[in-house]
Amino acid sequence: MSNDTDRFKVFSRRAMVLGAAKLAVFGGLAARLGYLQIAEQKRFQTLSDKNRIGHRLLAASRGQITDRFGVPLAVNNQNFRAFLIPEQVEDYDLLFKNLRQFVVLTDFEIEEIKIDIKRQSRFTPVLVKEGLNWEQTAQIEFHLPELPGVFVEEGEVRNYPISDSTAHIVGYVGRVNENEMTDDPIMSMPGFRIGKTGIEKEYDLALRGHAGSIRTEVNAVGREIRELEREDSKDGARVMLTIDAELQNYCQTVLAKEKSASAVVMDAYTGEVYALCSSPGFDPNLFTYGISTEQWEELLNHPALPLNNKAIAGSYPPGSTFKMITALAGLKDGIIDANTTHYCSGVHTVGRDKFHCHKLSGHGNTNLIGALQQSCDVYFYKISEQLGIEKIADMARRFGLGEKLGIDIPGERSGLVPDHDWKRGRYGSKWQLGETIVASIGQGYLLATPLQLATMTARLVNGGKTISPYLAKSIDGKPARQQKMVDIGIPKNHLDLVIRGMNAVTMSKKGTAWDARIKESGFEMGGKSGTSQVKRITRAQRAAGVKNEDLPWKDRHHALFVAHAPINDPRYVCAVVVEHGVGGSSVAAPLAHDIMLEVQRRDLAGITKKDEDTKI
Amino acid sequence: MKQAAVGQKDSMNITERIFQFNWSYLFFITVVAVVGYFALYSAAGGDSDPWASRHAIRYGIGLVGLIIVAMIDLKVWQALAYPLYALGLLLLIIVEIKGQIGMGAQRWINLGFMNLQPSEVMKIVVILALARYFSRVTVEEVRNPKTLLVPLALIGMPTLLVLIQPDLGTALMIIMAGAAIFFLSGLPYIWFAGAAGGALAMIPIAWQFFLHDYQKNRVMTFLNPENDPLGTGYHITQSKIALGSGGLTGKGFLEGTQSRLNFLPEKQTDFIFTLFAEEWGFIGGCVLMGLFIVLMIYGYLIAFRSNNSFGRLLALGLTTNFLLYVFINISMVMGLIPVVGVPLPMISNGGSAMLSVLFGFGLIMCVYIHRDYKLLRR
Numbered sequence: 001m002s003n004d005t006d007r008f009k010v011f012s013r014r015a016m017v018l019g020a021a022k023l024a025v026f027g028g029l030a031a032r033l034g035y036l037q038i039a040e041q042k043r044f045q046t047l048s049d050k051n052r053i054g055h056r057l058l059a060a061s062r063g064q065i066t067d068r069f070g071v072p073l074a075v076n077n078q079n080f081r082a083f084l085i086p087e088q089v090e091d092y093d094l095l096f097k098n099l100r101q102f103v104v105l106t107d108f109e110i111e112e113i114k115i116d117i118k119r120q121s122r123f124t125p126v127l128v129k130e131g132l133n134w135e136q137t138a139q140i141e142f143h144l145p146e147l148p149g150v151f152v153e154e155g156e157v158r159n160y161p162i163s164d165s166t167a168h169i170v171g172y173v174g175r176v177n178e179n180e181m182t183d184d185p186i187m188s189m190p191g192f193r194i195g196k197t198g199i200e201k202e203y204d205l206a207l208r209g210h211a212g213s214i215r216t217e218v219n220a221v222g223r224e225i226r227e228l229e230r231e232d233s234k235d236g237a238r239v240m241l242t243i244d245a246e247l248q249n250y251c252q253t254v255l256a257k258e259k260s261a262s263a264v265v266m267d268a269y270t271g272e273v274y275a276l277c278s279s280p281g282f283d284p285n286l287f288t289y290g291i292s293t294e295q296w297e298e299l300l301n302h303p304a305l306p307l308n309n310k311a312i313a314g315s316y317p318p319g320s321t322f323k324m325i326t327a328l329a330g331l332k333d334g335i336i337d338a339n340t341t342h343y344c345s346g347v348h349t350v351g352r353d354k355f356h357c358h359k360l361s362g363h364g365n366t367n368l369i370g371a372l373q374q375s376c377d378v379y380f381y382k383i384s385e386q387l388g389i390e391k392i393a394d395m396a397r398r399f400g401l402g403e404k405l406g407i408d409i410p411g412e413r414s415g416l417v418p419d420h421d422w423k424r425g426r427y428g429s430k431w432q433l434g435e436t437i438v439a440s441i442g443q444g445y446l447l448a449t450p451l452q453l454a455t456m457t458a459r460l461v462n463g464g465k466t467i468s469p470y471l472a473k474s475i476d477g478k479p480a481r482q483q484k485m486v487d488i489g490i491p492k493n494h495l496d497l498v499i500r501g502m503n504a505v506t507m508s509k510k511g512t513a514w515d516a517r518i519k520e521s522g523f524e525m526g527g528k529s530g531t532s533q534v535k536r537i538t539r540a541q542r543a544a545g546v547k548n549e550d551l552p553w554k555d556r557h558h559a560l561f562v563a564h565a566p567i568n569d570p571r572y573v574c575a576v577v578v579e580h581g582v583g584g585s586s587v588a589a590p591l592a593h594d595i596m597l598e599v600q601r602r603d604l605a606g607i608t609k610k611d612e613d614t615k616i
Numbered sequence: 617m618k619q620a621a622v623g624q625k626d627s628m629n630i631t632e633r634i635f636q637f638n639w640s641y642l643f644f645i646t647v648v649a650v651v652g653y654f655a656l657y658s659a660a661g662g663d664s665d666p667w668a669s670r671h672a673i674r675y676g677i678g679l680v681g682l683i684i685v686a687m688i689d690l691k692v693w694q695a696l697a698y699p700l701y702a703l704g705l706l707l708l709i710i711v712e713i714k715g716q717i718g719m720g721a722q723r724w725i726n727l728g729f730m731n732l733q734p735s736e737v738m739k740i741v742v743i744l745a746l747a748r749y750f751s752r753v754t755v756e757e758v759r760n761p762k763t764l765l766v767p768l769a770l771i772g773m774p775t776l777l778v779l780i781q782p783d784l785g786t787a788l789m790i791i792m793a794g795a796a797i798f799f800l801s802g803l804p805y806i807w808f809a810g811a812a813g814g815a816l817a818m819i820p821i822a823w824q825f826f827l828h829d830y831q832k833n834r835v836m837t838f839l840n841p842e843n844d845p846l847g848t849g850y851h852i853t854q855s856k857i858a859l860g861s862g863g864l865t866g867k868g869f870l871e872g873t874q875s876r877l878n879f880l881p882e883k884q885t886d887f888i889f890t891l892f893a894e895e896w897g898f899i900g901g902c903v904l905m906g907l908f909i910v911l912m913i914y915g916y917l918i919a920f921r922s923n924n925s926f927g928r929l930l931a932l933g934l935t936t937n938f939l940l941y942v943f944i945n946i947s948m949v950m951g952l953i954p955v956v957g958v959p960l961p962m963i964s965n966g967g968s969a970m971l972s973v974l975f976g977f978g979l980i981m982c983v984y985i986h987r988d989y990k991l992l993r994r
Contacts, residue, residue: 004925006755010802011928012920018796018936019916025943026909030902032950036860037898044860051857052873219877 053228054218057185060209061156063236065170065199067245068272068473068604072161073170074200079157080132082140083125086117088149098146102139103129131157131289157288158193158200162245164281165252168309169243169409169471171198172284186211196287198309198409199239199471206475209236237476242272244604254594255279259553260304260579262311262450263591264469265599268458268564268573271467271483273407274604275595276451278310303553304579312412315447316577319530319584320375321562322396322442324460324498327368329395330383331494338497341365344378353434355381356542358531372501373511375529377441384440389431392439393419398488399456400466401448407469408481415452418445443533453575457562461499461570464490502526503567506589516589518565518597525596526570527563529584534558548582556580561588565596571605572596626691626989633687636985641914642682645962645977648907649675652963654869655892659884659965662870667884667965674967678974685978690986693979694926697741697748701770704741707734708777724968733968735786738774740976742790743797743933745770750801751926751991758802767798782828785956789940796936797929838954851881855949858894859901866897884965886957890949904963908942911935918984924991927983934976941973 036044065074082103089095096110109129116126132140132152140152158173160166173193180194181187186208187194195204212233216224247265255261256279265275282299291299299307308314330336346362348355357363357377363370371379384392396402402417416422418439423431438444448456451469458467465485472480503526505511506518512529535555548557559581564570574595581587600607628636649671656667664672711725711734724731749767750758757763771794778786799808823832837852858874867873872894875883883891893901915935919928941961947953959966961973 007802007925010755011800011925014800014802015916015919015928015932018799018932019912022912022936022939022943023909025939026905029943029946029950029952030905032947032952033859033893033901033905034898036856036950037862037893037901038864040860041863044857045863047857048861048874051854051879052877217873217877219879225877 052217054216054224056214056216056224058212058214058230058233059156060186060211060233061235062158062173062193063203063207063209063476064238065207066238066240067243067248068241068274069244070240071245073166073241073243073245075159075161076156077159079130079155080134080137080152081130081155082128082132082150082152084113084117084128084149085125085151086149090148092117095147095149098143099128099140099150102143103132103136105129125151130155159288160284162249163283163285165249165277166243166245167198167281167284168278168311169198169241169248169276170284171200171202171409172196172287173200174287175290184208184211185213197411199241201410202408203237203239203472203475206237207239210234239472239480240474240477241471242274242473243276243471244274244602247599247602247604248275248277250598251275251277251595252279252281254591255576255578257591258578258581258587260310261577261581261591262309262314262579263574263576263595264311264450264454265572265574265595266454266458266469267605268462268571269465269467269605271458271469272473273469273471274572274599276309276311276471278308278314280304280306282306309409309411310577310579311450312407312409313449314577314579315413315415315449316558316560316579317444317446317532318401318442318448318453319532319558319560320377320441321453321456321528321530321560321575321584322446322448323372323375323380323440324502324528325396325399325401325456326380326384326387326392326440327372327498327501328490328494329387329392331368331497332395332490333387333391335386336368336383338369339367341367342371342379342382344376346378348378348381348437350381350385350433350437355434355437368497369501369504370510372498372528373504373508375505375512380440381437384436385433387436389419389436389439392436393417396446398464398490399459400468401446401452401456405451405455405468407451408471412451413449415449416445416447442530450575450577453560453562453577454573457564457573457575459488460495460502461564461573463492464488464495499526499564499570502528502564505529505585506563507567512585513561513589516561516585516593518593520597522566523597523600524567525563525565525593526567527561527589527592529589530558530560530562531582531584532558532560534580553580556582559584559586559588561585561592563589563592563596565600566607569607571607572599574599626991628689628986630687633985636987637683637686638914638918638981638984641911641918641977641981641984644907644910644914645682645974646675646679648904648911648962651892651904651907652888655888655963656884656965658870658872658895659875659888659891661876671965671970674970675962675974678971681971682974682978682981685975686981686985688982690924690927690982690989691991693744693930693982694748694751694991697744700741701745704734704738705773705777707732708738708774710734712777712780730967733972735774735778735781735783736968736972737975738778739786739789739793739937740934740972740979742770742774743793743937743976744930744979746794746797747926747929747933750797750929751924753801755802759804764798764803767794770794779826782831783957784827784831785944785958788956789937789944789958792940793933793937797933800929800932834954834956838951851887851955852949852951854879854881855887855890856951858890859950862894862897862901864898866893866895866900869895871895885959886945886955886964887949888964889946889960892963905942905946908939912939915980918980918987922983922987924986924989926991927986927989931980931983934980938973938976941969 061076066072137152174196176187176194195201212231214230215228217226217228218224251263255277262278266273286295343365344357344363346357346360363374363376366376366379396417402415404412404414420431435444439446455469466488470481474480506513506527518524559578561584562575564573574592576588576592578588653668653671656671657664660667724733746767753763775787775790858880872891874880874894875891880887912935915931919931922928938961941958944958945960948955959969
């Protein structure tokens with residue numbers, strides 16, 4: 001009995017110890033639970049949400065690009081794309097074999113698809129092929145039972161209806177490369193394309209819109225269970241250009257008469273660019289699904305450089321189209337006026353150097369209007385000798401030469417207006433008088449783009465105001481740009497005198513472009529031709545009387561023409577440059593004639609209408 | 617002590633036994649089972665099929681078994697202790713020889729209506745046999761090492777057999793439950809210290825020769841779960857996320873995203889506590905643990921009320937066994953110990969564990985009913 005009591009005592013003591021230990025364990029577990037659920041709750045909540053919430057992006061349609069009348073220049077077409085869902089495919093080799101009956105799949109493409117399959121979860125669709133035509137789509141849809149796991153979905157692809165003629169303005173889109181990557185989620189959309197050139201690049205942010213997103217609850221293997229919230233996508237903005245598609249097409253056709261040419265047509269008062277052409281063009285639709293190597297090489301190696309937008313990136317010596325600048329510098333400086341005459345013997349000698357006039361026999365005594373009319377070189381040699389380069393350069397800059405004008409597409413070049421500082425910086429040597437003399441007729445170091453020449457002409461005829469050219473008229477209906485017109489400080493009588501000289505070029509029989517004059521009443525234009533040397537004419541060539549047309553194409557002179565119309569109250573200006581076209585008045589002026597007549601007939605600025613309004 | 621003086625008897629008829637039944641104890645057992653029903657209902661995404669309904673049926677069957685076990689005379693259980701132990705051992709050997717392969721471990725015998733896990737039976741009969749043995753050993757005899765040879769063998773044989781299966785969790789539970797009875801019988805503290813030291817020394821040897829690769833992986837993952845977040849560490853990482861994101865009050869019934877979206881593995885079995893605490897939060901987790909503590913206290917009170925040594929050891933041994941399930945399972949899902957595959961009793965889906973635990977409660981109830989028995993020492 002006492003034995004049993006002992007045992008009970010021992011048992012009781014031990015049981016209490018064991019019981020206390022168990023309660024302690026419970027306490028420990030509760031503490032751990034409290035640590036996880038209370039102290040660490042935030043962290044685990046985040047991890048849990050990360051687990052369960054998946055994001056899916058919703059595509060936004062890229063904004064349309066239209067001309068000033070709403071004619072579509074860049075649109076989105078249906079793009080039928082074939083996908084496959086890996087978890088539904090049993091035999092890839094058989095599947096690809098079957099698919100190849102309907103679509104072309106290279107071995108390389110199949111390898112790429114297999115890599116995508118490995119990279120993604122088994123129920124995420126993998127893109128097999130895009131840009132399927134109707135027939136291919138129908139074939140695949142019809143044979144779906146033999147193609148387990150395959151489905152066709154409609155997406156969008158960029159298309160350029162007027163392809164070649166607007167390629168340089170509108171540009172094109174392409175796959176995003178590493179440098180273009182930002183944190184915009186839309187970039188991770190399958191098939192997203194970013195603007196690579198032109199308006200597509202400049203206004204890419206507005207055009208691409210905003211991707212929407214769906215937040216979904218996903219399970220452990222990533223399958224969507226239900227939708228939690230949705231933010232709809234916002235389509236890209238519609239960009240309306242200042243361009244008139246029909247005029248643009250027309251100009252492109254006119255320029256296509258020559259091997260390589262460019263032209264800019266704009267409003268002298270608003271800066272709206274009505275047409276901006278670079279010929280030859282190219283088909284931007286080639287880039288949609290990736291251009292073939294052969295086509296790319298062909299574009300790259302073409303002597304006329306079709307990929308270049310020569311209207312804004314082609315830099316040419318302006319030749320005689322620069323003479324208005326020299327004249328205005330002379331007028332401003334007071335060394336000439338309307339009546340000042342200079343004698344042209346066909347050559348001007350400075351020290352031991354001889355500077356020839358294009359007319360070897362000379363123009364005799366001539367005033368400013370005559371010098372512009374007949375494009376007498378010696379007249380300008382003489383005044384530039386008195387002026388010096390700095391005054392000429394200053395005048396050139398007032399007219400937008402030597403600087404980028406800020407047109408709203410990428411790739412614009414600044415041209416070049418040389419002066420003492422530039423020469424010292426570039427060559428480390430002193431400016432020479434001879435260099436001033438050649439600059440006075442737009443030769444030597446001077447370079448200008450067709451866009452600059454058109455802008456220069458615009459500032460001449462609009463009363464000396466700093467308009468700048470632009471292409472985007474409105475974005476989603478809102479005006480894209482406010483034109484700031486600042487006076488460039490040229491007296492009106494100076495401008496009028498120069499314009500009279502330009503009018504004499506086309507409107508008088510002695511004018512260099514008399515043959516290219518517009519005969520239609522009310523549509524007459526004024527202008528100035530220019531023929532700029534690509535290579536110096538050697539003494540031997542001059543002596544032998546070698547004709548420029550006989551030289552290799554690459555060595556021939558550039559032909560330029562700047563024009564304004566109508567002659568009474570100029571509203572439209574244009575610049576035409578025909579690369580290696582030999583004669584400004586014989587080659588470039590007739591093109592300008594066609595273009596200036598057409599733009600007036602189309603009455604883009606609404607002059608005729610306004611006149612009628614004022615009559616009432 | 618008053619009652620001990622009043623009734624000291626050696627036999628009871630059926631009616632007396634029914635009157636002695638502890639209904640409140642049964643009530644709390646049922647409450648835990650009901651919690652299990654709803655947890656399994658949630659695990660199936662708000663459906664009684666496939667787990668919750670079967671859980672209820674199993675509980676029903678187990679409840680009948682519990683009452684039958686409780687009604688059987690304690691002397692019968694004392695007499696059957698060794699034969700049942702032998703039967704359990706035999707089942708383990710049968711499983712070893714012709715058991716079916718499941719989860720890479722041979723663990724159950726197909727009885728036609730259910731899969732029986734002999735290791736679950738073994739957990740109970742080992743305690744039964746040990747209680748029987750130690751009930752006849754005096755405090756002095758316990759200090760004699762020779763006395764310990766038999767109980768050590770009683771523990772050692774099934775432990776080795778379940779280790780071969782391999783089922784580390786059950787082996788640990790048998791050893792720990794056995795140790796508890798040793799402890800309650802008055803084995804000197806110093807010996808436990810020695811045994812613990814010996815066990816620690818065994819770890820490197822066990823690691824080298826006895827542990828399977830998957831078991832080693834589990835231990836390595838436990839030590840560094842972030843090392844392998846998508847492999848073996850995935851379970852425990854996701855379990856911690858589920859628990860932690862539950863917060864103080866939980867995400868709500870049927871709203872446990874981790875479990876419903878299948879991030880939580882084995883949510884209806886080993887990780888049911890995670891599911892429960894994700895949906896009911898810290899408060900729910902503590903309430904459930906509180907229920908387990910209530911059952912523990914009942915076990916202790918019954919043991920102290922028992923007038924015979926066999927009953928006392930049996931009641932505490934079985935209570936300890938029950939709590940071992942709880943401790944190992946909850947520690948495991950909270951990342952405190954490696955994943956060893958021990959279910960949460962009365963909550964997890966699974967037949968053998970539930971029946972085994974209810975069998976145990978039946979025996980404790982039997983101890984309560986026969987608390988005034990004064991069983992002879994020899």
